Amino acid sequence: MSDTTRLSLFEAARVVARRDFHAILFSRAFFFFLLGPLFPIIIGAMAGGIGGQVQREATTRLVAVAMAADDTEAMIGARQRLAPQIGSALPELQATSGDMSPGDILRQPGKNFSAVVSGTLAAPVVTGTQDAIDFWRGPVAMIAAEASASKVAAYPSVGADPVATSVAAQRTDRIRTAQAGQLLLFLLMMLLAGMVLSNLVEEKANKVIEVLAAAIPMDAVFLGKLVAMLGVSFVGIAVWAAAGGAIALVAGSALPQLPEPALGWPLFMALGIVYFAMGYLLLGSLFLTIGGMAATVREVQTMSMPVTMAQLLVFFLAASAITSPGSPMEVFAAVFPLSSPFAMLARAAQSEALWPHALAIGWQALCVILFVRVGAMIFRRRVMKSGKGGRAVKNRVGGTKPA
């Protein structure tokens, strides 16, 4: 190769990546990117808190007892005796006074009874909506039986023989880890893909793209942009890890712990980073292709919408396949390029086999190359179609007079 030759793919990608890396790292967008994970946490916590409060206010376990005074007392006593054995399966019982009918009790303003127990210990009657009746019929019968028993039942002490785990428990635990890993991956990728798209929009707005396309291979422009954003994301991840580590040090065991994945934490995290990189490169190259095809900033935004929606579907596909490893759906999720990183991360949490990861990473890398190449080719075809004048004045000038 002579000294006059165009920069190679990797040299050119490095030039683009370096420029983009610095530009993004010192931009406001990166600051918001760093804050990114806080938004789902804050929104999740708020939604959880509000939802819990609504749930608490919407559902009640309070049941009124409208029986004879002795029976009422016996019912409440029986409930207290059963509570240590059954706990939350039992309703809260509250005695009512007066001669109100069960229907009137339920209609009393300011009260919050879900049902009323009337009748006798031998023949208790539950009044309420059908759902409430279905829900409380069994527990009420149990309490009434306990209340009418001639002597208090003696419950034997149950011995305990704990084991560290069981297949069922392990499976359930690892599904939780797999879910957490997938969710984190998805959030990160969506954040980054959004940023890479804004970066291309900026490029379109600045009209720099043709300067780049004229000097270096278009593949290098795509690759450089993807790598720069990946570098930025690694900086972000390092910052988050440091912050998370500091919080963990301060909070200690007060923080919720995730169960250990099948491959162990170090390998799981390493694979997580690789799958994150692959997933991002796949999605990012798709977004860049869309950006390349669009003529205007508005078109970029409009065209990216279906991909975002499709990415959600892909995430749901991978998420729903977690519970059935080896099923056709899970295998499809592992093979389909866009869902592969999610599905394989879930596998890393659930299965100890390593070879599928080597295979998947190779496949995903191949798809990244393919996506970048096709994206660059489409860009060349669509954007380099004509000059500014040509786009504006297509076919205005007809034939020519021969010289």
Place this chain on the structure above:
Amino acid sequence: MTRPPAGDYRPLAIEAHGLIKRFDDTLAVDGVDIAVPEGAIYGILGPNGAGKTTTLRMLLGIIDPDQGVRRVFGNDRPHEVAKLIAYLPEERGLYPAMKCDEAIAFMGALRGLPTAEGKARGRELLERHGLGHAVDRQIRQLSKGMAQTVQLLGTLVHRPKLVVFDEPFSGLDAINQGKLEVMIRELAQSGTTVIFSTHVIHHAERLCDEVAIIAGGKVPYAGSVDVARDRIPAQVRLETRTGEGEWRRALPADARHDARLSQGGEGSHFWYFPVPDSGIEELLKRLIDGEAGILSLSIERAGLHDAFVEIAGEAAARALDEDTAEGAAR
């Protein structure tokens, strides 16, 4: 196609034969032939949509032709000589957050110039072009004209041997157009080949040694500006005191046949006709003998605009004039 004048043995910076490019059902470029000698200022002249940008992109290897061959410095793969080339596209821009010297260095880096060297050269170029005070300013803080100058300097920072500008004068005010003309001449004087596309005839006429006239994707003429102008015979411009008279009947037959009164004023009449085959001396004699009342007589050479009309046709010329008028209005 018109070849370079005989005896011009300069090696070619660019040559292209039979370039064809089709986009979907549109034939954008239809068999373009071009030969650009090294060190020349070469214009590609045509109205918007004629195929100028597509031709330039094919010459530089940004897109490949469907048919035809092109060689840049004798190399049929333009990427092999990319570091010798500079290209300023019509759609141009810079990163607004970059400082001037960084922007120049970045453009140099795209052509293989180490960043540190690019920055140093950038500062030197900015100083030389009166923008030394703006070295550390961000592009967004510059005026449009200053930003365009920075982009131009960035295009040239790697000291190319071939500079290709796509509509370089569009969007520039008169002062910056003048500066660019000076810069183009300086580049050519230093041995750099300059090719630019334009839809403004004056720029091509003032600057170019050679032009390719392009319309509807075809190049009906490529060669010397002088040769193009000489395709139209020179005309006699005669100013007389009398509109009619014996002198008109005394004119040589070829001149008499095509004579037209272009503009008649009070006490003077302007006549245009071809230079007669019998020569100017004979013409003068007959005019004097016929008592034409000569106020002035000159032989006028055709301009590039006339040549364009003759070569590309009136429709293309009209489109060119409209583009020029639109550009001036912007």
